[in-house]
Amino acid sequence: MGIEIMANMKQHKLGWIGIGRMGYAMAERLAKAGCDISVWNRTQSKAEPLVKSGAKVVDNLSDLAGCDIVFTMVSTGKDVKEVLFGASGVTSKRGAPKIVVDSTSISLEESAEIRGKLAEKNIQFLAAPVSGNAKVIKANKLTVVASGPKAAFDAVSPYLDAIGRGSSYVGEGELSRIAKICHNVMLGVVIQNLCEITVLAEKAGMQRHAFLDFLNKSVMGSMFTAYKSPALANLDFHVTFTPQLLLKDIDLGLSSGRTYGVPMPTTSAARDQVQTLIGHGYDQDFSQLILQQAKAAGIELKSENVDMGDGL
Ligand SMILES: NC(=O)c1ccc[n+]([C@@H]2O[C@H](COP(=O)([O-])OP(=O)(O)OC[C@H]3O[C@@H](n4cnc5c(N)ncnc54)[C@H](OP(=O)(O)O)[C@@H]3O)[C@@H](O)[C@H]2O)c1
Structure with missing residues (x-):
């Protein structure tokens, strides 16, 4: 059975x-799933350790250019355009890939522009943003939301599934970028509420970790x-996501709400809290919202130093 899976992945x-x-x-x-994978990084030394996992x-x-499917995971939309269409980009020579899959966090507009340029070259494009960070990937919990031609998704989904916990297809075009914005809006609303109830529990007399x-x-x-x-129990605010990036995504969500005529009252309330957090100079992890909430409730939090x- 193992051999059969390896054969499919190749x-x-x-x-x-x-x-x-x-x-x-x-x-x-x-690479570890047995795929035939070649990797490129601008700073090549960072890619070299992947050889021991089976990558070229x-x-x-x-x-x-001779690959069937090329994945991109760079920083911004500008960088995606550069690696695809730049002077030495992957589509600059003959023999371009059949499908490009982009997981970089980029705007809808940039995603649509890239789709259009690839279509001119007969290359299918799957927009495939992700939920999770590097630690989540190692724990096999990354999820992917994809949009674009269904046939392209069907071809790519075994690989997306091998990267994490599974992939969801949400339709044509740039819909997955909207799904990712919705996801990050929920992140803002949930963290604010989690901080509110945790501070309530503490002020009423509970230990945060017990609650x-x-x-x-x-x-x-x-x-x-x-x-x-x-993080909330031990007040460990090393950055996983900054308040500024969260505010950007909440604003993208509210802007989509206006575009589609959807009221988003809890999102608006959470946005004000994140904006206030930034205004107060909190610049570590977005979970510092708990410190702001405690201050507003008139209590001072201490680390509980629990595992x-x-x-x-
Ligand atoms: N980190 C997270 O938790 C997380 C979660 C979800 C989504 N994302 C999104 O995923 C993307 C990547 O995040 P990351 O944390 O992996 O970032 P990162 O560690 O900073 O890596 C960025 C990668 O992009 C490459 N790159 C940047 N500009 C380039 C250019 N002009 N040409 C060629 N290569 C270029 C870098 O190459 P060099 O090595 O040469 O610099 C590096 O390989 C971002 O869009 C981020 O918003 C991140």
Whole structure:
């Protein structure tokens, strides 16, 4: 059975562009799943350790032109355009890939522009943003939301599934970018509410970790509440996502709400809290919302120094 899975995973020649925090962990999973994968990174030394997992490292982007499917995971939309269409980009020579899959967090407009340019070259485009960070990928919990031609999704989904916990197809065009914005809006609303109720529990006399332990075991607990609980109990605010980036995504959500005529009252309230957090100069992790909430409730929080695992 193992051999059969390996054979299927070798059905397409894969290329991967961008071996950063996310790209490394994602490409590593494909290599370890037995895929025929060649990787390119601007800073080649970062890609070299992937050889031990079975990946090939190539010197030039054009070396990936013969691949069936090329994945991109770089920083911004401008960077995606550069690696695809730049002077030495992967589509600059003959023999371009059949499908490009982009997981970089980029705007709808940039995504549509890239789709249009690839279509001129007869290349199908799958917009495939992700939920999770590098630690989540290692724990096999990354999820992918994809949009674009259904046939392209069907060809690519075994590889997306091998990268994480599974992939969801939400339709044509740039719909997955909207799904990702909705996802990050929920992140803002949930963290603000989680901070409110945790401060309420503490002010009423509970220890934060004891309350969060109950919540996480309940039907209201989620992978997110469990994953964030150690930070809220121990006031560990090393950055996983900044308040500025969260505000940007909430604003994208509210703007989409206006475009489609959808009221988003809880999102608007959460936005004000995140804006206030930034105005007060909190610049570490967005979970510092708990400090702001405690101040508003007239209490001072102390680290509880408890081991709650990593919640994953
Ligand atoms: N980190 C997260 O938790 C997370 C979660 C979900 C989504 N995302 C999104 O995923 C994307 C990647 O995030 P990351 O955390 O992996 O970032 P990262 O560690 O900074 O990696 C960025 C990668 O892009 C490459 N790159 C950037 N500009 C380039 C250019 N002009 N030409 C060629 N390569 C270029 C970098 O190459 P070098 O190595 O040469 O610099 C590096 O491989 C971002 O859009 C981010 O918003 C991140």
